[in-house]
Amino acid sequence: MILRYAILISALFSLSLQAARLDVSLKTSDDSVLPGTVVYLTSAQPLPPASEGATAEMDQVNKQFKPHILVVQKGTQIRFPNSDSIQHHVYSFSPAKTFELKLYKDHHPAPLPFDKAGQVELGCNVHDWMLGYIMVVDTPYFTQLNKQGQASLDVPAGDYTLHIRHPRIQDDAASLDQAVTIKGNQQVQLRLNQPLLPGADDFEDQDEFSGYE
CATH class of the missing domain: 2.60.40.420 (Cupredoxins -  blue copper proteins)
Structure with missing residues (x-):
């Protein structure tokens, strides 16, 4: 029993050593930020439900x-x-x-x-x-950009696909997906190519969001 607990503690300690932080920043085509943008990581390996x-x-x-x-x-x-x-x-x-x-x-x-x-x-x-x-x-590894256009994710080291999503982004979805290999703390800086769709502040209350998908 003692040996089993020792192995479990050793395994957990090993996993904690493999954890890393991914810092993500995003700029729009006009060098502004887009708070609320969803940032998440998927993997070919099974992820916790x-x-x-x-x-x-x-x-x-x-x-x-x-x-x-x-x-x-x-x-x-x-x-x-x-x-x-x-x-x-x-x-x-x-x-x-x-x-x-x-x-x-x-x-x-x-x-x-x-x-x-x-x-x-x-x-x-x-x-x-x-x-x-x-x-x-x-995936359990998701977050949203803050007012400075930045976000961080703490994840186990490994191979992932980084995804960026927001309903105002017009860039092709494939260009918003990027393979990343996380071995330690690292940064990813992204920039959009297309202008954003109109935001909620660009509409009056009585308007419908026909151009905002």
Whole structure:
């Protein structure tokens, strides 16, 4: 028994020595930043699934989705509370998740499972200008860029594919995927080639986001 625990401790210590940090920064074609951009790593090797009972939350605040972009691991349950004092009718027709929820101030529907990787675009049947996104990724290694356009991921050393996603990015998806071999702490600096699609601040409340995918 003592030998078994010693082997386990040794294995865990070895894994901790192999852990590394990947720092990612992104600049747009006009040298600005794009906070909220989703950054994640996938691998040809099996990755840990979402923990049992993993949950996240997509709220409605001041007639907007909050957060505007939510990233979760496949298998996560997502709650849709309504912090506004008015009714919302949230829906998605995205292939990764199709659903409808009529939300009232004091109504708390059961969380929905998100079991398919992909981008889920959210709308509201009551307020056409409301638009939100859920990025469902098949990996536990994900984060989002901060206001400085930077993010960090702590992962085991190994071979990965780095992915960058945001609904305003027009660059081809293939150009946003980059093979990386992580052996120790390292940095990756990326730059977009195409201009961004219009952002939420470029629209009035009564406008529909017909050009914003």
